[in-house]
Amino acid sequence: MNTLTNLLEPFRLGPNLLPNRVVMAPMTRSRAVAPLMLANPLAVDYYGQRSSAGLLITEASQVSQQGQGYQDTPGIYSAEQVAAWRNVTERVHVLGGRIFIQLWHTGRISHTSLQPGGAPPVAPSAIRARSKTFIGGSLADVSEPRALELAEIRLIIDQFKRAALNAREAGFDGVEIHAANGYLLDQFARDGANERQDSYGGSIENRARLMLKVSEAVAGEIGPERTGVRISPVSPANDMSDSNPQSLFEYISKRLNALNLVYLHVIEGVAGGSRDVATFDYASLRKCFSGAYIANNGYDLALGTEALSKDAADLIAFGRPFISNPDLVERLAQRVPLNKWDTATFYGGSAEGYIDYPRLPNRASS
Numbered sequence: 001m002n003t004l005t006n007l008l009e010p011f012r013l014g015p016n017l018l019p020n021r022v023v024m025a026p027m028t029r030s031r032a033v034a035p036l037m038l039a040n041p042l043a044v045d046y047y048g049q050r051s052s053a054g055l056l057i058t059e060a061s062q063v064s065q066q067g068q069g070y071q072d073t074p075g076i077y078s079a080e081q082v083a084a085w086r087n088v089t090e091r092v093h094v095l096g097g098r099i100f101i102q103l104w105h106t107g108r109i110s111h112t113s114l115q116p117g118g119a120p121p122v123a124p125s126a127i128r129a130r131s132k133t134f135i136g137g138s139l140a141d142v143s144e145p146r147a148l149e150l151a152e153i154r155l156i157i158d159q160f161k162r163a164a165l166n167a168r169e170a171g172f173d174g175v176e177i178h179a180a181n182g183y184l185l186d187q188f189a190r191d192g193a194n195e196r197q198d199s200y201g202g203s204i205e206n207r208a209r210l211m212l213k214v215s216e217a218v219a220g221e222i223g224p225e226r227t228g229v230r231i232s233p234v235s236p237a238n239d240m241s242d243s244n245p246q247s248l249f250e251y252i253s254k255r256l257n258a259l260n261l262v263y264l265h266v267i268e269g270v271a272g273g274s275r276d277v278a279t280f281d282y283a284s285l286r287k288c289f290s291g292a293y294i295a296n297n298g299y300d301l302a303l304g305t306e307a308l309s310k311d312a313a314d315l316i317a318f319g320r321p322f323i324s325n326p327d328l329v330e331r332l333a334q335r336v337p338l339n340k341w342d343t344a345t346f347y348g349g350s351a352e353g354y355i356d357y358p359r360l361p362n363r364a365s366s
Helices: 042-049 079-094 150-169 184-189 209-222 245-258 282-288 301-309 320-324 328-334
Strands: 011-013 016-018 022-024 055-062 099-104 132-135 138-141 174-178 227-231 263-267 292-296 315-318
Touching (some): 022 328, 042 079, 055 079, 079 099, 079 150, 150 174, 150 209, 174 209, 184 209, 209 227, 209 245, 227 245, 227 292, 245 282, 263 282, 282 292, 301 315, 315 320
Parallel strands (some): 022 315, 055 099, 099 174, 227 263, 263 292, 292 315
Antiparallel strands (some): 011 016, 132 138
16 A cells, blocks of 8 residues: 555545645744734745645734734734735635635734733633733733623634634635634633633533534624634643643534534644643544544654554644645655755744745756
């Protein structure tokens, strides 16, 4: 049996027929054009170069100014932002690719300098995270948040819904709701960050409510076949924890399944780190969710092929290898060495470390 058969074979994802099962994971690059937080014109080449992936998922894009948590991250809440992203989707589609945008609200992982009027960031509870953000070209402690009022939560749901509509207007094939890595929806879900006593706190059902309401609202606007969700059940990123992640995320997965969403994107272990940080039964999540399961975190050719061959996943997401290998799919197919990435150019800057990594000879230009 050809060990690449599974990784390179087509896969039906809702209305999209993916030519392979390689997914480009969403990765913040902090190159948006201020002050309007527009997708950088260089992003047209960046995503176009990587369009041979079965599916591209863009860097996280805030659903409102309040949702911004880091310097120079793009938005999807204004007409100008929609127009900038449309340049990206048009290039990807001309090159035969498929592209989703990741929608986020960072919640307490933000700084007053990024918030409207210098206001505190918002969170489920007024608990400051032991975490850093990127502002003014350097790392800084996140600001003390304030707890969202119950009446304000409806506004958060509406922000995601409007962002999803904007994404479709910009030409995206779908959206991924960012409910992982310690950002707002994850903050509500996990009891290490949520001490509310109302209908959005306490029980698993209450804490999961915002994530599920956002997912329902987005799917209702653009269709469940164009809506995916990303979760990170045990990742401690951004000072996150939960007393019973297995029960919490099995409940979430079952409820997302009831919405008929097209995929569940799961960070297995610590985002960008160890896969074995805590005991967790990911196979159980797969059983709870009948849509596509995207496995993420530390996957390479061998591990991804093994997961597919064992039916532990439907699609495999690659992160940093896609930064330094715009032709990652071709390199995997030909089993040639991968370019090494340069961490110094991950965040901020311009073309260097963004669109200038070498491709294999005879690779058509984007």
